[in-house]
Amino acid sequence: MAPALRPRPLPRALLFFLLPAAARLLIRPLLDPVLLPALYASLGLPLFALLGALYLVPALGPAPIQAGLKGRDLLKTYNDPIPESLGLVCAPIYILLLILFIPFAFSDSFVAQKGRAETARRGTVIHEFPHHQLSAYLSSLLSLLMATMLGFLDGLPIPIIASIPLLIAYYAERGATGVLLGSLLNLGPLYYAYMSLLSTFCTNSINILAGINGSETSQALIIALSVIVNDLLYLPWPVGFRIALPLHLLGRPAEVDFGGARHAGMAYGSRVLVERHLFSLYFMVPLVAVCAGFLYHNWYPARALPGDTLRYVAGMAFAVVGIQAHFSKALLPFFLPQIFNFVLSCPQLFRLVPCPRHRVPRLDSETSLLHPSKAEFKEKPPSAFATLILRVFATLGLVQLTTDEQTGAITATTNLTILNVLLVRLGPMREESLTKTLICTQVAGSVFAFIVRYGLAGLVYDGNRR
Amino acid sequence: MAPALRPRPLPRALLFFLLPAAARLLIRPLLDPVLLPALYASLGLPLFALLGALYLVPALGPAPIQAGLKGRDLLKTYNDPIPESLGLVCAPIYILLLILFIPFAFSDSFVAQKGRAETARRGTVIHEFPHHQLSAYLSSLLSLLMATMLGFLDGLPIPIIASIPLLIAYYAERGATGVLLGSLLNLGPLYYAYMSLLSTFCTNSINILAGINGSETSQALIIALSVIVNDLLYLPWPVGFRIALPLHLLGRPAEVDFGGARHAGMAYGSRVLVERHLFSLYFMVPLVAVCAGFLYHNWYPARALPGDTLRYVAGMAFAVVGIQAHFSKALLPFFLPQIFNFVLSCPQLFRLVPCPRHRVPRLDSETSLLHPSKAEFKEKPPSAFATLILRVFATLGLVQLTTDEQTGAITATTNLTILNVLLVRLGPMREESLTKTLICTQVAGSVFAFIVRYGLAGLVYDGNRR
Numbered sequence: 066m067a068p069a070l071r072p073r074p075l076p077r078a079l080l081f082f083l084l085p086a087a088a089r090l091l092i093r094p095l096l097d098p099v100l101l102p103a104l105y106a107s108l109g110l111p112l113f114a115l116l117g118a119l120y121l122v123p124a125l126g127p128a129p130i131q132a133g134l135k136g137r138d139l140l141k142t143y144n145d146p147i148p149e150s151l152g153l154v155c156a157p158i159y160i161l162l163l164i165l166f167i168p169f170a171f172s173d174s175f176v177a178q179k180g181r182a183e184t185a186r187r188g189t190v191i192h193e194f195p196h197h198q199l200s201a202y203l204s205s206l207l208s209l210l211m212a213t214m215l216g217f218l219d220g221l222p223i224p225i226i227a228s229i230p231l232l233i234a235y236y237a238e239r240g241a242t243g244v245l246l247g248s249l250l251n252l253g254p255l256y257y258a259y260m261s262l263l264s265t266f267c268t269n270s271i272n273i274l275a276g277i278n279g280s281e282t283s284q285a286l287i288i289a290l291s292v293i294v295n296d297l298l299y300l301p302w303p304v305g306f307r308i309a310l311p312l313h314l315l316g317r318p319a320e321v322d323f324g325g326a327r328h329a330g331m332a333y334g335s336r337v338l339v340e341r342h343l344f345s346l347y348f349m350v351p352l353v354a355v356c357a358g359f360l361y362h363n364w365y366p367a368r369a370l371p372g373d374t375l376r377y378v379a380g381m382a383f384a385v386v387g388i389q390a391h392f393s394k395a396l397l398p399f400f401l402p403q404i405f406n407f408v409l410s411c412p413q414l415f416r417l418v419p420c421p422r423h424r425v426p427r428l429d430s431e432t433s434l435l436h437p438s439k440a441e442f443k444e445k446p447p448s449a450f451a452t453l454i455l456r457v458f459a460t461l462g463l464v465q466l467t468t469d470e471q472t473g474a475i476t477a478t479t480n481l482t483i484l485n486v487l488l489v490r491l492g493p494m495r496e497e498s499l500t501k502t503l504i505c506t507q508v509a510g511s512v513f514a515f516i517v518r519y520g521l522a523g524l525v526y527d528g529n530r531r
Numbered sequence: 532m533a534p535a536l537r538p539r540p541l542p543r544a545l546l547f548f549l550l551p552a553a554a555r556l557l558i559r560p561l562l563d564p565v566l567l568p569a570l571y572a573s574l575g576l577p578l579f580a581l582l583g584a585l586y587l588v589p590a591l592g593p594a595p596i597q598a599g600l601k602g603r604d605l606l607k608t609y610n611d612p613i614p615e616s617l618g619l620v621c622a623p624i625y626i627l628l629l630i631l632f633i634p635f636a637f638s639d640s641f642v643a644q645k646g647r648a649e650t651a652r653r654g655t656v657i658h659e660f661p662h663h664q665l666s667a668y669l670s671s672l673l674s675l676l677m678a679t680m681l682g683f684l685d686g687l688p689i690p691i692i693a694s695i696p697l698l699i700a701y702y703a704e705r706g707a708t709g710v711l712l713g714s715l716l717n718l719g720p721l722y723y724a725y726m727s728l729l730s731t732f733c734t735n736s737i738n739i740l741a742g743i744n745g746s747e748t749s750q751a752l753i754i755a756l757s758v759i760v761n762d763l764l765y766l767p768w769p770v771g772f773r774i775a776l777p778l779h780l781l782g783r784p785a786e787v788d789f790g791g792a793r794h795a796g797m798a799y800g801s802r803v804l805v806e807r808h809l810f811s812l813y814f815m816v817p818l819v820a821v822c823a824g825f826l827y828h829n830w831y832p833a834r835a836l837p838g839d840t841l842r843y844v845a846g847m848a849f850a851v852v853g854i855q856a857h858f859s860k861a862l863l864p865f866f867l868p869q870i871f872n873f874v875l876s877c878p879q880l881f882r883l884v885p886c887p888r889h890r891v892p893r894l895d896s897e898t899s900l901l902h903p904s905k906a907e908f909k910e911k912p913p914s915a916f917a918t919l920i921l922r923v924f925a926t927l928g929l930v931q932l933t934t935d936e937q938t939g940a941i942t943a944t945t946n947l948t949i950l951n952v953l954l955v956r957l958g959p960m961r962e963e964s965l966t967k968t969l970i971c972t973q974v975a976g977s978v979f980a981f982i983v984r985y986g987l988a989g990l991v992y993d994g995n996r997r
Contacts, residue, residue, distance in 0.1 A: 157680070164673075164692055167699050194703045196662030203669035203696055207630075210676040214623070226630055230669055233633050237660040 070145045072123035072368055073361060080116065087112035100301065106169035107347050110162055111354035117158045118358025122369050125154050136370055140277060140428045140435065140496050147367060151359065152375025156213045159355045159378065163206055163348065170202065170347055171195070197238040198340065204230035205348065205385040212268060212381035213374055224265040227381065231264070231388050232257055260388050263396075267387075268380035270403035273410060274483060275376065276425030277435075278367040279360060279500045284403070284507055285379035286356040289349045291399045291511040292386060296349065298519075299342040345390040352382050365497040398514030402506050406483040409463065413440065413481050417451040424480040426488055426499070434493040437465060437479035446474050465489050536611045538589035538834055539827060546582065553578035566767065572635035573813050576628055577820035583624045584824025588835050591620050592828075602836055606743060606894045606901065606962050613833060617825065618841025622679045625821045625844065629672055629814065636668065636813055637661070663704040664806065670696035671814065671851040678734060678847035679840055690731040693847065697730070697854050698723055726854050729862075733853075734846035736869035739876060740949060741842065742891030743901075744833040745826060745966045750869070750973055751845035752822040755815045757865045757977040758852060762815065764985075765808040811856040818848050831963040864980030868972050872949040875929065879906065879947050883917040890946040892954055892965070900959040903931060903945035912940050931955050 090109030094102035126148040135146035171194075211227035236257075275281045356379065362369040387396035397404070413420040419440045426435040447455065455478050458464045463486050467477040479485045487502050488494065494502070556575030560568035592614040601612035637660075677693035702723075741747045822845065828835040853862035863870070879886040885906045892901040913921065921944050924930045929952050933943040945951045953968050954960065960968070 161692060164677075164695050167695055171699060171703075194663075196666055196703060197660075199666040199700065199703055200662055200669060203666060203673055203700070206696070207669055207673050207676065210673065210680075211630075214676070214679070226627060229630050229633055230672070233637060234665065234669070237637075237662060237665055 070143075070147065070366075070368060072126065073364075075119055075123075075361075079119070083112050083116055087116075101343065102172060103169045104300075104343065104346070106166060107343075107350050110166055110169070111351040114158050114162045114351045115354040115358045117162075118155055118355045119361060121154050121158065122151050122359055122362045126151065126369055138278070138367060138370070139423060139425060141366065142428075142430045142433075147370055149370045150372030150374060151362075151369040152371045152373065152378065153213075155355045155359050155371075156209075156374050156378040159351055159382075160206065160209055160213065162351050163209070166347060166351075167202065171199065195340075197234075198344070200234040200237060201344065201389040202347075204234040205389055208264065208381050208385050209378055212377040215268070215373070215377045222265075224268045224381070224384075225261055228261045228264040228384070228388075231385065232260060235260070235388055260384075260393055263387060263393055264381060264384035266407075267384040267400070268377045270400060270407055271380045272373065272376040274403055274406045276423070276482075276484060277496050277500055277503075278365040279363050280484070280503055281371050281376050281379075282356050282360040282363045283500065283504050285375070286353060286360060287504065287507040287511060288383060288399045289352045289356065289379075291514070292345060292383070292396070293349050293353065294515075295392075295395065295518075296342040296345045296390075299338050300346075301339065341390040341392075345386040345392075348382055348386050352379060365500060395518060398517060399511050401510035401514065402483055402503070409458075409481045409483065409486065411481075412451060412454050417448065417454065418478060418481065419443070421480070424482050424485070426484055428496075429493070432493070433495060435488060435496055435499055436493045437485040437488045439467070439477045440480050441477040442475060451475075462490060536609075536613065536832075536834060538592065539830075541585055541589075541827075545585070549578050549582055553582075567809065568638060569635045570766075570809065570812070572632060573809075573816050576632055576635070577817040580624050580628045580817045581820040581824045583628075584621055584821045585827055587620050587624065588617050588825055588828045592617065592835055604744070604833060604836070605889060605891055607832060608894075608896045608899070613836055615836045616838030616840060617828075617835040618837045618839065618844065619679075621821045621825050621837075622675075622840050622844040625817055625848075626672065626675055626679065628817050629675070632813060632817075633668065637665065663700075664810070666700040666703060667810065667855040668813075670700040671855055674730065674847050674851050675844055678843040681734065681839065681843045688731075690734045690847070690850075691727055694727045694730040694850070694854075697851065698726060701726065701854055726850075726859055729853060729859055730847060730850035732873075733850040733866070734843045736866060736873055737846045738839065738842040740869055740872045742889070742948075742950060743962050743966055743969075744831040745829050746950070746969055747837050747842050747845075748822050748826040748829045749966065749970050751841070752819060752826060753970065753973040753977060754849060754865045755819045755822065755845075757980070758811060758849070758862070759815050759819065760977075760981070761858075761861065761984075762808040762811045762856075765804050766812075767805065807856040807858075811852040811858075814848055814852050818845060831966060861984060864983060865977055867976035867980065868949055868969070875924075875947045875949065875952065877947075878917060878920050883914065883920065884944060884947065885909070887946070890948050890951070892950055894962075895959070898959070899961060901954060901962055901965055902959045903951040903954045905933070905943045906946050907943040908941065912942075928956060 087109045090105045090112070093099065093105045093109075099105065128148075130146055130148050136149045137144055138147050207230050208227040211223055215223045271281055271284055274284060356375075359369070359371065359375065363371060383396060383400075387393035412418045413424070419442060421438075421440055424438060424440075427438040428434075429436055452475055455464060455466060455475055458478075458481070459466050464479045464481065466475050468474065469476050479489055483506070484499060484503065487499060487506070491502065553575045556571045556578070559565065559571045559575075565571065594614075596612055596614050602615045603610055604613050673696050674693040677689055681689045737747055737750055740750060822841075825835070825837065825841065829837060849862060849866075850859075853859035878884045879890070885908060887904075887906055890904060890906075893904040894900075895902055918941055921930060921932060921941055924944075924947070925932050930945045930947065932941050934940065935942050945955055949972070950965060950969065953965060953972070957968065
């Protein structure tokens with residue numbers, strides 16, 4: 066086996082540092098009452114997930130190879146088989162951890178319940194177990210498990226089916242909380258259709274932006290981190306701070322307060338908003354942990370490839386928190402590169418332009434640089450509509466066209482993916498650089514999303530920040 | 532391929548009869564208001580599951596063979612590979628159907644919710660969406676999905692982990708309904724441990740009573756049918772009837788009324804009891820459909836073998852309804868043959884007696900009869916404790932021992948499974964006859980359970996029929 070493909074070594078210190086840290090976070094609320102006890106567990110348990118991903122991925126690597134789930138890394142000069150579908154290791158870690166977390170998530174209610182049992186004996190019964198939250202949590206887990214099985218049941222519209230429990234739980238909760246009942250009722254079925262499609266979009270958008278080492282995992286990681294930052298803005302913080310956004314150009318001084326008098330962040334003291342963003346944190350923190358652990362082995366040159374499962378599960382996790390934490394509209398801006406990639410891909414997805422099996426960039430094995438890969442019009446020339454689209458794309462600098470010298474007809478185009486666009490714009494580069502560029506794009510997208518959301522919120526969201 | 536292994540043909544008439552029947556059941560409640568609209572869908576949808584299992588099992592049979600999931604049927608003279616693990620086809624059908632059923636199960640609440648939205652506009656808001664039922668339903672689905680994955684994640688204590696959401700939902704609901712709060716609180720943690728172990732028992736007890744064509748599927752089918760009969764006793768029926776049990780010998784005339792004045796069956800008008808047994812029906816009817824469809828192909832000589840998945844999922848389904856419909860104690864009597872088999876197996880499970888890899892009966896290929904298979908004490912003679920147990924079993928007629936003529940020490944015993952016991956007691960028989968005998972045993976167990984439960988309930992259950 067080539068040295069490149071020996072599992073990446075793991076520093077022992079990591080284990081000795083992370084295990085006590087995780088244990089400390091788990092027992093902290095038992096030693097001393099804290100404001101949000103479940104939050105400690107939601108930071109402690111994911112450390113186990115991180116360790117699980119770090120250690121299990123190389124340990125279980127040989128298994129998929131033996132089962133035939135191996136891939137030759139297309140963008141390498143060597144031929145060594147690399148274990149595929151190691152998302153099948155990460156996804157169960159993620160889901161098992163979320164299940165083990167349930168008692169922590171509802172520990173408040175247990176304590177409250179006990180007190181209430183006392184009250185019940187004295188004849189005054191008020192039952193307040195947060196059933197709607199439990200339904201939301203369980204339906205989310207269900208969707209994630211179904212996404213895990215999506216790889217096996219290819220062809221069935223699993224994301225749509227998986228969204229049924231999500232939507233029922235959403236519907237039930239809306240009925241129970243009655244937030245904005247009047248105005249949402251008008252959107253009604255359309256909004257449900259949108260949320261159902263959201264799960265399809267999220268599961269597939271990461272899947273089609275794949276192909277180079279670390280691309281899928283890093284996307285999931287950055288989107289999850291963006292959602293976490295967004296969630297943190299809504300939690301009660303012990304300090305208040307204020308950000309002045311450079312929006313004087315627009316004619317109004319926009320300042321955003323965090324924390325402040327009631328230390329309640331952007332939630333402005335709303336318990337429901339805090340609960341929803343806690344819910345989102347519960348799902349996002351372990352996702353970050355699992356993705357980070359896996360990325361360690363998936364980074365260039367990759368020792369393990371994610372396979373469909375990780376992409377589907379990560380995508381479904383985003384759809385789940387978007388729907389159940391009620392910020393499905395605020396979620397989409399974090400998918401800017403994915404949306405761009407999807408829109409760009411449409412001509413190939415709808416077969417206006419030929420779509421080769423692999424659209425990943427092409428490796429020049431002499432220079433080890435990646436070049437944009439091409440789709441050739443071999444069977445028939447492009448239709449007038451396809452020509453128009455490709456000319457527009459070329460004008461925007463998104464594709465490089467090859468034209469017949471005599472007729473001027475388009476004979477080939479660079480493939481319509483964001484990876485090829487980056488190579489067209491920035492020139493050939495090494496695979497690792499391309500991954501880093503993609504990460505920068507994703508981060509830039511998230512920063513842009515935050516500026517729009519909290520700076521220009523009044524202009525775009527009409528004050529409704531969900 | 533031998534003629535025996537061509538897929539069993541399916542009569543076309545079935546399709547033409549079942550499809551309209553299923554459609555009719557689904558639209559019936561829309562045409563005309565009925566008492567329990569979801570019940571119609573819970574009969575109509577499973578017909579699709581039945582068709583799915585009947586048609587997909589032979590259609591997808593070649594796939595597992597190609598993937599290496601094939602078994603040689605141990606008890607056949609021919610060597611043809613038979614597709615294994617076709618539970619991987621049946622389990623998703625079952626679970627997808629249960630997910631598609633959610634909107635029907637809660638359709639009442641939607642209708643009620645609409646009316647309530649009207650009320651809400653007028654200022655009086657009473658929110659009554661049955662969140663606890665939704666939690667129960669979702670946690671059940673979650674457990675079933677995890678059972679499906681149990682085959683892949685062998686070694687992890689999945690049934691225990693899968694029972695966490697079940698128990699949380701159970702706990703939450705008990706908190707909400709407060710049924711028997713005082714008396715149950717005393718059982719407390721022990722009762723939860725019992726329920727957690729119930730899921731382990733149910734998933735494994737069917738798994739170890741396996742080995743001959745149709746054995747696992749028919750067990751699941753009969754237990755599910757028994758649960759359904761038990762559920763039907765609690766539903767409101769338009770007619771009343773009365774069963775006189777032959778218990779005069781015990782000194783009291785035991786008569787059980789069904790239906791009666793309020794047409795509420797054994798629920799005696801309790802809405803909660805009706806809801807719980809409806810819940811159980813929702814999960815059991817599709818299980819019967821899937822098992823029946825699969826049994827058609829799994830019957831002797833089997834064209835398809837279930838693999839672990841079907842056994843685990845069926846077992847988990849029983850644990851789920853036992854826990855969530857609150858009759859976990861009443862469920863166990865339907866597992867009499869499995870409990871007997873488990874207790875009998877213990878000496879081998881704990882390695883007091885050698886446990887060969889396969890404990891299925893032995894085929895005499897000349898006569899095509901099955902004989903009890905044997906476990907031999909090759910490495911060391913049985914311990915005094917093992918000898919005692921085996922002598923007791925032999926006295927009870929459960930095993931045949933082979934002894935050393937000189938020392939009198941036991942050198943071999945028939946394997947400790949119910950299948951071998953049946954062969955020891957009834958003599959060698961054909962595989963098909965053994966399956967039928969096993970089915971009779973299971974039916975007899977259920978009949979016995981019903982007599983004990985409803986005839987002698989006062990003696991055994993202390994009036995508490997859960």
